[in-house]
Amino acid sequence: MELLFGSNTLITKKMSQTVPLIVRLLASSVSVANRAGKIVRDIMSKGELGIIEKGKDDYQTEADRSAQRCIISSLSAQFPKIKIIGEEDGNENQTSDEYLVLDADKDILSLECPDGLKEVKEEDVVVWVDPLDGTAEYTQGFLEHVTVLIGISVNEKPIAGVIHQPYFKTIVGNESKMGRTIWGLKDAGVGGFTPGSPPESLILTTTRSHSNPLVENALQVMKATQILRVGGAGYKVLQLLEGKASIYVFASPGCKKWDTCAPEAILTAAGGKLTDILGSSYKYGATVSKPNKSGVLAAVNDELHTYAINRIPQELKDKLSA
Ligand SMILES: Nc1ncnc2c1ncn2[C@@H]1O[C@H](COP(=O)(O)O)[C@@H](OP(=O)(O)O)[C@H]1O
Ligand SMILES: [Mg+2]
């Protein structure tokens, strides 16, 4: 009787406690990323991509626009004071009831919030949204490279994030399920996939569609046994998380804060590191410049990250220093 009374009290106490903002925001981000992934698939199935050329080798499709509208409408409806920055211009203030998602993932809601994040307020948070990472690959049919990225930063640092893969196929019995969502939270861990150990030999991952002589130079000096060339910052960091590659090298401007915020948060939560090619961390506050001018260098652990930084020639570092 005493035991029953004790556990009931505990349950009541737990339910009456409110879930911290960061956990609620991550749980909502997981739900909305799933919906954005469905939008990305539906637009591809209809076949009307509505491609716009934003710049050289830089495209936007109806999927980028609609997925961003879904994510920004849904998160701003629930967290009105949070600053949300999305890749696609002219979309920030557009809200749409059609795509409104007000659910929050139940498993994430039950995560224990790390002590240092329990008191975070909406005003301290900036969310970076890449509604479709790997647009070039999306238009060319390399659909498994495509991800939806929602990165959560607090006081300029990426502390949580979601990478959703709309085209990841899981076979359950006779049925196949499309899409999976990977998440990470600083000091709490990562989930949604099976982490893999780094490969035995040095395997690099890099851009498939935005290479240039600087990018190639940085790859050559690493003395790797293999170089994987795939689309999207999200997909490349997933390859690190899954043990398919150990270093992501991109010695070029081109990636922006929305490309790296979510991947950096998840990689860091898993024990890895993402910086520019000089080894300095990017900041993710509301007023920072959007381009990652000094490239991207990410590794599964500190040792491999240091190895890579040390191999980049000083001349190349000078060329890319901001
Ligand atoms: N030279 C460049 N010009 C424009 N965008 C670039 C770029 N280099 C990289 N990016 C952006 O960085 C992300 C990862 O690039 P990559 O696949 O080449 O590694 C892509 O995001 P989006 O697909 O979301 O635009 C891509 O557009
Ligand atoms: Mg783009």
Ligand SMILES: [Mg+2]
């Ligand atoms: Mg991107």
Ligand SMILES: [Mg+2]
């Ligand atoms: Mg994009």
